[in-house]
Amino acid sequence: MTAGEKMQQLTILGATGSIGVSTLDVVAQHPDQYQVFALTGHTQSAVLAAQCVQFNPRYAVMTGESAAAKLAALLQGKGLRTEVLVGVEALAMVASHGDVDVVMAAIVGAAGLAPALAAAEAGKRLLLANKESLVVAGQLFMDAVAQNSCVLLPIDSEHNAIFQSLPAGFRRGALQNSGVDKILLTASGGPFRTWDKSRLAAVTVEQACAHPNWSMGRKISVDSATLMNKGLELIEACWLFGVEPEQVDVVVHPQSVIHSMVQYVDGSVIAQMGNPDMRTPIAYGLAWPERISSGVSPLDLVATARLDFESPDIERFPCLRLAAEAYSRGGSSPCVLNAANEVAVAAFLEGDLGFDQIPEVIERVLNQLPDTGAESLQVLLAADVRARDLALSMLPLVS
Numbered sequence: 001m002t003a004g005e006k007m008q009q010l011t012i013l014g015a016t017g018s019i020g021v022s023t024l025d026v027v028a029q030h031p032d033q034y035q036v037f038a039l040t041g042h043t044q045s046a047v048l049a050a051q052c053v054q055f056n057p058r059y060a061v062m063t064g065e066s067a068a069a070k071l072a073a074l075l076q077g078k079g080l081r082t083e084v085l086v087g088v089e090a091l092a093m094v095a096s097h098g099d100v101d102v103v104m105a106a107i108v109g110a111a112g113l114a115p116a117l118a119a120a121e122a123g124k125r126l127l128l129a130n131k132e133s134l135v136v137a138g139q140l141f142m143d144a145v146a147q148n149s150c151v152l153l154p155i156d157s158e159h160n161a162i163f164q165s166l167p168a169g170f171r172r173g174a175l176q177n178s179g180v181d182k183i184l185l186t187a188s189g190g191p192f193r194t195w196d197k198s199r200l201a202a203v204t205v206e207q208a209c210a211h212p213n214w215s216m217g218r219k220i221s222v223d224s225a226t227l228m229n230k231g232l233e234l235i236e237a238c239w240l241f242g243v244e245p246e247q248v249d250v251v252v253h254p255q256s257v258i259h260s261m262v263q264y265v266d267g268s269v270i271a272q273m274g275n276p277d278m279r280t281p282i283a284y285g286l287a288w289p290e291r292i293s294s295g296v297s298p299l300d301l302v303a304t305a306r307l308d309f310e311s312p313d314i315e316r317f318p319c320l321r322l323a324a325e326a327y328s329r330g331g332s333s334p335c336v337l338n339a340a341n342e343v344a345v346a347a348f349l350e351g352d353l354g355f356d357q358i359p360e361v362i363e364r365v366l367n368q369l370p371d372t373g374a375e376s377l378q379v380l381l382a383a384d385v386r387a388r389d390l391a392l393s394m395l396p397l398v399s
Contacts (some may be wrong), residue, residue: 007032007033007034007035008033008034008035008101008102008286009035009037009099009100009101009102010027010034010035010036010037010100010101010102010103010104010286011037011038011039011040011094011095011097011100011102011103011104011119012024012036012038012039012040012103012104012106013040013091013094013095013103013104013105013106013107013112013115013116013119013130014040014041014042014104014105014106014107014108014112014129014130015039015040015041015048015051015106016041016042016044016047016048016051017106017107017108017217018217018278019104019106019129019155019278019282020039020104020106022277022278022279022282023104023106023282023286024036024051024054024055025279025295026279026282026283026286026292026294026295027055027286028054028055029292029293029294029295030286030292030293033292034102034286036055036056036057037057037058037059037094037097037099037100038057038058038059038060038061038094038097038100039051039052039055039057039059039060039061040060040061040062040063040091040094040107040115041060041061041062041063041067041071042062042063042064042067042107043062043063043064043067044067045062045067045068045070045071045074046070046074048060048062048071049071049074049075052071052075052078052080052082053075053078053080056080056081056082057081057082058081058082058083058099059082059083059084059085059090059094060075060082060083060084060085061084061085061086061087061090061091061094062084062085062086063086063087063088063091063111064086065086067086068084068085068086071084072084088114088115091107091114091115091118092114092115092118093118094115095115095116095118095119095122095124096118096119096121096122096124097122100119100122100124101124101125102124102125102127102286103116103119103124103125103126103127104127104129104155104282104285105119105126105127105128105129105130105133106129106130106155107130108130108132108217108219108220109130109132109219109338109342110132110136110335110338110339110342110384112130112132112133113130113132113133113136113137113141113377114377116128116130116133116141117133117137117140117141117144117377119150120141120144120145120148120150120152121144121148121150122148122150123148123149123150124150124151125150125151125153126145126150126151126152126153127153127155127282127285127286128152128153128154128155128156129155129156131156131232131233131235131236132232132338134235134236134239134240135232135235135236135334135335135337135338136334136335136338136380136384137335137374137377137380138235138238138239138334138374139239139374140374140376140377140380141239142172142239152240153284153285153288154236154240154281154285155278155281155282155285156233156236156281157259157260157276157278157280157281158185158186158233158237158259158260159233159236159237159240159260160259160272160280160281160284160285161186161258161259161260161261161271161272161281162183162185162237162240162241162260162261162262162272163240164272164284165260165261165262165270165271165272166178166180166241166262167179167180170241172240172241172242173241173242173243174242175241175242175243175247176265179264179265179266180262180263180264180265181263181264181265182247182248182249182262182263183237183241183243183247183248183249183260183261183262183263184248184249184251184260184261184262184263184269185230185233185234185237185248185249185250185251185260186250186251186252186253186256186258186259186260186261187227187230187250187251187252187253187312188211188224188252188253188254188256189252189253189254189310189312190211190224190225190226190227191207191208191210191211191225192207192208192225192316193252193254195316197315197316197356200316200355200356201354201355201356203225203354203355203356205218205348205349205351208221208222208225208348208355209221209222211224211225218349219342219345219346219349222345222348222349222355222358223341223345225355226317226319226345226355226358226359227312227317227319227320228319228320228322228323228341228345228358228359228362230250230312230320230323231319231320231321231322231323231324231337232323232338234248234250234320234323234324234327235323235326235327235334238327245324245327245328250312250320251309251310251311251312252309252310252311252312253307253308253309254308255304255306255307255308256276257273257274257275257276257299257304257307258271258272258273258307259271259272259273259274259281260272273299274296274299275296275297275298275299277294277296279294279295279296280294280296282294283296317359318359318363319341319358319359319362322337322359322362322363322366323337325366326366329371330371330374331371331372331373331374332369332371332372332373332374332379332380332383333366333371335374335380335383335384335387336365336366336369336383336384336386336387337362337366338384339365339383339384339385339387339388339391340361340362340365340366340387340388340390340391341358341362342388343361343387343388343391343392343395344357344358344359344361344362344391345358347361347395352395353395361391361394361395362391364394365387365390365391365394368390369383369386369387369390
């Protein structure tokens with residue numbers, strides 16, 4: 001930071017999750033550049049309390065009253081400036097507050113949409129790790145970004161890699177005018193990449209949550225195992241870069257060293273590589289267009305030794321197909337897809353649904369709910385509720 005530059009004020013939505021923890025790790029390495037304005041959490045009051053003691057934010061937000069009360073008790077007598085708030089309105093406030101420069105949107109699932117949208121409408125530098133914001137309300141979200149001069153930087157490792165690999169000054173929707181042929185979106189393939197379809201019915205929660213390369217939360221780990229995470233990322237890429245699904249090829253790359261690629265019309269392929277650690281895209285988003293250290297060790301190409309690639313198996317992992325179909329249908333279909341998936345994954349994590357039945361629930365919900373359009377957030381949230389109710393009603397039929 002040069003003389004006269006003020007420290008960047010940072011709000012982290014979802015501070016107690018894996019992305020939030022990694023963001024704070026990067027911030028701690030650069031105490032002269034970033035100051036934590038607000039931290040938010042869902043139920044992990046003790047974790048958020050420890051973060052508040054270390055970073056002394058102006059605000060700490062919990063989504064529920066009991067969690068907020070517990071947090072306030074844990075912080076009492078600590079001598080902090082931190083004010084404890086509660087509820088969705090408080091989340092939106094700390095995301096859009098006039099003193100905030102940067103917002104890390106890392107709340108998992110559709111619950112992260114409203115505060116991320118508030119940050120976009122306030123014209124913040126928005127580091128988007130919540131892919132569901134674009135899946136549920138892509139057009140509304142991108143309109144808010146454009147209309148409010150929001151600087152939107154993708155934090156998902158794949159989309160961050162695409163962003164880094166696109167030509168300088170790339171404009172959304174200008175793929176062919178930029179000499180780009182297509183986007184190559186990489187996928188690890190998850191822990192069951194080599195399993196026969198017959199074995200998937202017996203997958204346990206512990207197996208599904210044990211990602212071979214990345215350290216992630218339980219829900220996103222299951223999404224990775226079903227390839228729904230890649231389906232959601234396909235939808236996200238379409239909105240972020242203004243492309244259609246046929247302009248995005250999903251490529252299974254088990255080593256997770258190449259995070260994604262851009263193929264150009266002259267035959268060149270530019271890839272972003274690195275060790276599988278989310279601190280790299282987080283640091284890139286925080287400092288863009290500059291770069292700062294992330295704490296991630298450099299990639300050792302000799303030790304890596306080999307890079308493998310294969311096509312995804314849509315028959316064994318139909319969630320990728322369902323996501324592409326939902327995007328192509330448009331309207332409320334991506335929102336319905338996401339809601340049904342969240343219900344199905346939660347049921348699987350609770351032991352109420354088989355792993356191989358997750359896509360069955362999603363497809364049934366998609367086929368039974370009519371499109372209600374996507375002209376407003378209220379319409380989409382109503383579609384989200386209907387999809388969840390329908391998915392819940394199906395669980396006894398397939399479990």
